[in-house]
Amino acid sequence: MENNNESHIVPYKTYGIILSVLIVLTLISVAVTRIELASLTVFVAILLAAVKSSFVLIYFMHLKFDNKLLKALVAAVFILIALVMVVTFLDYNYR
Amino acid sequence: MSNQETETTHVSFRDVKSKYKGIFAWIFSTDHKRVGLLYLYSIVSFFVVGVLLGAAMKLELMSPGKTIMDPQAYNAIFTLHGVIMIFLVVVPGLPAVFGNFFLPIMIGAKDVAFPKLNLLSWWVYVVGALVALSALFAGGGPPDTGWTFYAPYSFKTNTNMLPAVLGAFILGFSSILTGINFIVTIHRLRAPGMSWFRLPLFPWTLYGTAWIQILATPIVGITLLMIVGERLFNIGFFDPALGGDPILYQHLFWIYSHPAVYIMILPAMGVISEIIPTFANKSIFGYKAIVISTLAIAFVGYFVWGHHMFTSGMSGTALYTFSFLTFLVAIPSAIKVFNWVGTLHKASIQLEAPFFWAASFLFVFMIGGLSGLALGALATNVHLHDTAFVVAHFHFIVFGGVGFAFMGAIHYWFPKMWGRMYNTRVATTGWIFFFIGFNTLYLPMFFLGIDGMPRRYYDYVERFHGPNIVSTIGSWVMIAGIIIILVNLIRGAKYGPITTNKNPWGGKTLEWEVDSPPTLENFEEIPVIDRSPYDYR
Numbered sequence: 001m002e003n004n005n006e007s008h009i010v011p012y013k014t015y016g017i018i019l020s021v022l023i024v025l026t027l028i029s030v031a032v033t034r035i036e037l038a039s040l041t042v043f044v045a046i047l048l049a050a051v052k053s054s055f056v057l058i059y060f061m062h063l064k065f066d067n068k069l070l071k072a073l074v075a076a077v078f079i080l081i082a083l084v085m086v087v088t089f090l091d092y093n094y095r
Numbered sequence: 096m097s098n099q100e101t102e103t104t105h106v107s108f109r110d111v112k113s114k115y116k117g118i119f120a121w122i123f124s125t126d127h128k129r130v131g132l133l134y135l136y137s138i139v140s141f142f143v144v145g146v147l148l149g150a151a152m153k154l155e156l157m158s159p160g161k162t163i164m165d166p167q168a169y170n171a172i173f174t175l176h177g178v179i180m181i182f183l184v185v186v187p188g189l190p191a192v193f194g195n196f197f198l199p200i201m202i203g204a205k206d207v208a209f210p211k212l213n214l215l216s217w218w219v220y221v222v223g224a225l226v227a228l229s230a231l232f233a234g235g236g237p238p239d240t241g242w243t244f245y246a247p248y249s250f251k252t253n254t255n256m257l258p259a260v261l262g263a264f265i266l267g268f269s270s271i272l273t274g275i276n277f278i279v280t281i282h283r284l285r286a287p288g289m290s291w292f293r294l295p296l297f298p299w300t301l302y303g304t305a306w307i308q309i310l311a312t313p314i315v316g317i318t319l320l321m322i323v324g325e326r327l328f329n330i331g332f333f334d335p336a337l338g339g340d341p342i343l344y345q346h347l348f349w350i351y352s353h354p355a356v357y358i359m360i361l362p363a364m365g366v367i368s369e370i371i372p373t374f375a376n377k378s379i380f381g382y383k384a385i386v387i388s389t390l391a392i393a394f395v396g397y398f399v400w401g402h403h404m405f406t407s408g409m410s411g412t413a414l415y416t417f418s419f420l421t422f423l424v425a426i427p428s429a430i431k432v433f434n435w436v437g438t439l440h441k442a443s444i445q446l447e448a449p450f451f452w453a454a455s456f457l458f459v460f461m462i463g464g465l466s467g468l469a470l471g472a473l474a475t476n477v478h479l480h481d482t483a484f485v486v487a488h489f490h491f492i493v494f495g496g497v498g499f500a501f502m503g504a505i506h507y508w509f510p511k512m513w514g515r516m517y518n519t520r521v522a523t524t525g526w527i528f529f530f531i532g533f534n535t536l537y538l539p540m541f542f543l544g545i546d547g548m549p550r551r552y553y554d555y556v557e558r559f560h561g562p563n564i565v566s567t568i569g570s571w572v573m574i575a576g577i578i579i580i581l582v583n584l585i586r587g588a589k590y591g592p593i594t595t596n597k598n599p600w601g602g603k604t605l606e607w608e609v610d611s612p613p614t615l616e617n618f619e620e621i622p623v624i625d626r627s628p629y630d631y632r
Contacts, residue, residue, distance in 0.1 A: 080310065080394075080397060081310075083397075083398065084350060084397060084398070087398050087413075087416065087417075088346055088350075090410065090412050091342070091346070091401070091409045091410045091412075091413035092410075093410075094411065094413065095409075
């Protein structure tokens with residue numbers, strides 16, 4: 001069915017840049033814990049983790065080169081998890 | 096598969112020579128049909144154990160006070176009954192048995208996308224089951240928390256929690272592996288011409304289920320590990336004394352466990368969507384509406400978990416939201432029921448055992464579904480929460496829904512799976528016993544619950560005695576039905592008349608075009624699809 005068998009060679013330079021970005025984001029996620037963000041602490045931690053995993057999905061797992069259906073499915077998963085969190089915080093934020 | 100193996104066309108998959116002998120030819124086989132049957136035998140074995148534990152509970156409840164066991168034994172037995180039935184029987188049930196056996200055939204494929212991963216999922220299932228059941232035999236005694244492992248009790252009880260929790264954690268991986276396999280199989284291995292809207296409805300429901308399996312199961316896995324961390328290292332996720340929140344456990348647990356109900360019921364709906372058009376000899380009414388309802392149930396089903404927690408102390412905003420969403424998810428379920436009934440309208444119906452199971456599914460599923468709305472409404476929930484009413488509702492959906500669909504599926508696909516036929520008259524007799532026993536067992540629990548009888552108590556006040564006697568007698572009638580059904584199917588598989596007709600019921604989906612039992616790779620040539628899957632009239 002949805003065949004997309006073309007090979008894509010990504011230069012090492014791109015992988016190197018993404019690796020650097022991931023390391024920087026990791027350092028930021030550690031550094032940010034020193035700042036008092038109150039109720040935004042969890043949100044910021046999850047946001048940084050989501051950005052990092054997006055880079056991994058797009059570049060390391062080649063989602064960039066996949067067809068639209070697969071991209072849409074991955075996007076739907078992110079939206080679903082985000083909605084689950086929003087609904088959970090309807091409890092915690094309104095107690 | 097090697098070329099040598101493809102030459103074995105017209106040889107049943109059971110008779111194909113393997114490099115392994117005896118039982119090893121089964122437990123090391125990557126053939127999707129053998130893996131499906133391995134799951135069938137494992138699941139039916141655990142089902143029998145679960146039924147016996149349930150029967151013991153009903154026997155205890157036949158009269159007030161101690162009847163056959165003390166309170167601690169009762170607590171352990173309802174926990175084991177729940178853990179076995181949920182994690183070992185109903186969650187894997189239809190996808191692992193009939194999904195594995197029929198998904199590739201129904202989409203015109205030779206096997207699932209990852210056959211070795213498929214076999215691994217069964218091995219992981221067996222390991223998980225053994226770890227969970229080891230809780231019975233190690234020191235401390237079987238767990239007594241109920242299958243929900245609610246905090247804070249689950250990290251305070253002295254019973255054997257760790258093996259049960261770790262077993263459930265391992266079983267989750269089996270579920271995820273099956274889900275990944277099915278999604279890739281449906282995306283990549285559909286026969287030429289089989290567009291998404293020519294996909295039969297059972298594979299559609301497996302597709303929706305598979306997404307829930309891979310997205311929701313990790314959450315319960317992590318939650319169960321948090322329980323382990325809480326017990327071993329006193330971290331304080333859920334312990335209020337350490338700054339934790341026990342309600343967080345309930346959120347995390349039900350974020351998985353409510354979608355898990357849809358892991359159970361969606362494939363059951365798929366089976367019913369296969370049986371009804373075949374026995375009505377009529378195209379399914381509203382194919383696209385059923386497909387969209389399947390996806391809608393899978394999606395909205397993620398956001399209704401809070402209805403298990405209406406009395407836990409959640410915020411008012413969360414209460415209203417979860418109640419609204421719960422009513423919303425009833426809509427696509429009702430659409431499906433209307434579609435099945437619409438299919439039966441002016442149909443020429445064959446009254447055979449699979450149809451009896453499908454028709455009675457509609458009956459019990461409606462009772463289960465509508466009683467669910469009473470629990471989804473905030474005001475009535477406060478009265479009914481943790482009463483026998485919930486137990487009745489749950490069993491009408493999960494045992495009535497999934498159990499009836501499982502029985503329907505095995506009677507429907509039996510001639511294809513074994514190439515033999517069971518005694519149809521005995522099959523109908525078994526269904527009558529089961530149906531009467533089932534309703535006699537669970538209907539009184541609705542009235543007991545409304546009257547205030549709590550669940551998970553081994554004792555009750557005198558005024559609950561009458562309905563409990565009726566309920567216990569119902570369990571005996573239902574077990575008589577199960578014995579009749581099992582003996583008939585086992586006899587049929589061994590000694591039943593060989594079916595010469597590939598298509599004894601007149602079905603239109605692809606499994607009825609292949610040999611009975613199918614060959615190793617199902618098809619001599621991959622079929623080209625140029626019609627809808629329910630092309631009757």
